[in-house]
Amino acid sequence: MIKLSHFLLTLITNFSKFLRDSLSTSFSLVKGFSKFKHYLCLPFLTNEKRKKCFAKYSYVSLANKPFIFHFPIWMSFTSSFINKTSKIILQPLNQYFVGINNKYPMSMVTITNIKGAFTIDNTGKISKLSICPHIESRIKLFSLRLSNYTMDLILFKAWLQRLTERGCTLMRAVCDSLVLRETVRGSRNDCPLIEDSISYKVIDSRKTEDELVKKCLLSSATTIFCTNGGNGRFPATELNRIDIDEVTTLLLGNNGMMISEGMPGADMFATAPVRDAYFAFAHTDLCGSRGLGQVEGFLSKNAYPSSKNESKYSEWGTVANARFLVSSVAAKEINGAGVGVDMYTIPFVAQESYASVKLAGYASQFVYRPAHLNGALALFSTLGFKMRHASAILNDQWVALLKCTLA
């Protein structure tokens, strides 16, 4: 399996597709949603009933099934499995998350591999939401950013309780986790710090993954310097069309298969066709006019001809047979071309050139450990991530490193 970390090439399951596939039965609710009462099977629960629901959920959660995760604004959550026999009520003004139920039956609610989230307005219209179920009331504050990162989550019921408590103060980062310390002052500063913490840690986990993938790719043996630019730098000039073509030609010569299919031209202003392409992972420093912008034939992803959004979130554009994805943690060698001149290494990859093994259920688990599990006085909560990661280059001839400087 090819994985490009947060570059989102292959791992993101399209939300609508997931809904269509997984909610094949209950999705029919959408048509007659204004009559949702007729489809009622999981009524809006009172607190007491909800507890029973949790108990039931805990019991059956050993099964590894798709389920829908019900997340009302003003109370705790409920959930239900998705299958062809049960029907699920979709309440207006609530938010729902769809994922794979997995393990940890004693933790009451555990959701991993979240595929998508949606909400329903008063008219019954379903709208896609960003994925961030743990702080729903403030989801819009940062979920747009977080939604660009797939993540597996472990949620505890206590998490919500913590969110409502005041005085939770982020103290400092400890290794790969954050420590939240409860103060006794009764501060009104309750949620934002936690939100920041979550945002930080989720993104940090993805950056860590990017780092690992980057290190793997940088261990490839084929290194090519940009030599056809005009900035006079040694050993590499600025990025230019000729050198990019040389790399793609090299990969073609080694029978490397391209990753993405081309997009035919469309009758739209300021667009151009996109060729079949290898993928290249560039540093964000190269996004400007001293990097990709000055390369002959560069086409920003905004100018892709497809009316559908076929570009990747991290994609910046394409040059000839290479599509460039950018990351702030991509390879950059400080003073790599002399004092004050940095050098960038751009791995170009073909299909099956490298692999990153995603270990099911253990990929970037985002772990919240509530205070009551940490000591008699429940003073500390911890928040962090852990993951197992294995990457390897499958064929060194299908990876080429292009080194360049800025124009």
Add this chain to the structure above:
Amino acid sequence: MENYNGYCGSFTQGATATDKFLTMRSDIDWIEVWNETNQTAAAAGAIHFYFQRGMASTDFYLDSKKAATFETLATKETTTGFILTDTSIVTAFAPIAITNVSAAGVVLTANTAGLSVGDLVRLYTIVPVGAAVGGHQLEGIDWQVTAINPGVSFTVGYLPAIVDTGVITGIYKKIQYSDLYLPHTVVITAITAANPAVVSCSRDHGLTVGQKVRIMVPDVCGMREINNKAVTITAVTANTFTTDISSVGFTAFVFPATAAAPCNQAMVVPFGEAAEAVYVNSFDDAKTNVSAIGVTLKTGAALPAGIANDVIRWRAGKSAVVDNQ
């Protein structure tokens, strides 16, 4: 709040005491060590060592026992006893000025601090001064240090025979690679026109007999006939390997001249995995992660790893909060 993520263990030094590397599953914030041998002996000796994150790397606290009386003396030591290590972290080294690269690969620099034989360095901005030749074609390549004259020069012994660069204003940087993944780029400095063809590299290549590699030679290096050929290695030295093909009659291989820069270099690209055993050379795919997190205990009579035959017990952990104000 007590600590968590705790580790503990023990080891016994052999007849010859060595530094001891303790692996951990995550980094640690504190560690303490007891020398059980000294603890139970009547003689004086170091018995308890403590180090925590935030202390200078050369500091630790020591409790020593006075002979016979079993009184202890607490001191702060200023010797390196504990070295926190994460081998996956790649250090970026600062650029250091050089003034000449001789034909024999002797690089003149007043600063060789931190450099060891076997290290990799890269040379940059080898700009000629006055009528000097310069050497831009040497830039960006991983050169292996083969000798050091402290404070005067170091030698990159695998440098091909080039004209002395003359007086230059250049820099060198020590290069460190991550232990996580292998291989790395290996630049070819020479290929013989002989049967069989012998390839020389700018650094120790780590190849083994039986390995299949592809030879990549850009036009600037000549010997186009061998470009992109897959060869099997029949013999190796540290920085050369013998191929199973003949290059007799091929165009001569030339290491690029200064005027050719900026230019690409010839290189070795692995072709599949090692034929004989898994992960026996640096061009095998890195399916074994050889990196580690942990702490090294230094050996010595008043150091945490103790001396020969000492029994050492230790515990380490990570604190919920580290608050060094």
